[in-house]
Amino acid sequence: xxxxxxxxxxxxxxxxxxxxxxxxxxxxxxxxxxxxxxxxxxxxxxxxxxxxxxxxxxxxxxxxxxxxxxxxxxxxxxxxxxxxxxxxxxxxxxx
Numbered sequence: 001x002x003x004x005x006x007x008x009x010x011x012x013x014x015x016x017x018x019x020x021x022x023x024x025x026x027x028x029x030x031x032x033x034x035x036x037x038x039x040x041x042x043x044x045x046x047x048x049x050x051x052x053x054x055x056x057x058x059x060x061x062x063x064x065x066x067x068x069x070x071x072x073x074x075x076x077x078x079x080x081x082x083x084x085x086x087x088x089x090x091x092x093x094x095x
Contacts, residue, residue, distance in 0.1 A: 028067075035071055035089045037080060038062045045073060 040062045042054030049070065054060065061080050063072040072083050 035063050035065055035084070037077075038064070049073070 038061075039059050040048075041056065042058045042060060043056040045052070045054045045060055045062065046056070048062075052073075054073075058075065061072075061074050061077055062070065063074075063080055063083070064070050071089075072080065074080060074083075
């Protein structure tokens, strides 16, 4: 009977192909068809969007394209769902 070696060091060297993509390659995966949603505070948004004023403690929903372009900032998930339906985009959730 043949036993397969269990070399933990070899398993650690295996790198998932998505981890080696450049920013441009990752963005190209979603193109204009995928967006992701992140809950962020107004304080964080203030650092991302210079010409807008947000309440620092309020939690907002930031919708971004796969290439990192901000698409929508709102304070409700319902607004996000309405916007996605109108613009025919899919949503990739973060876990």
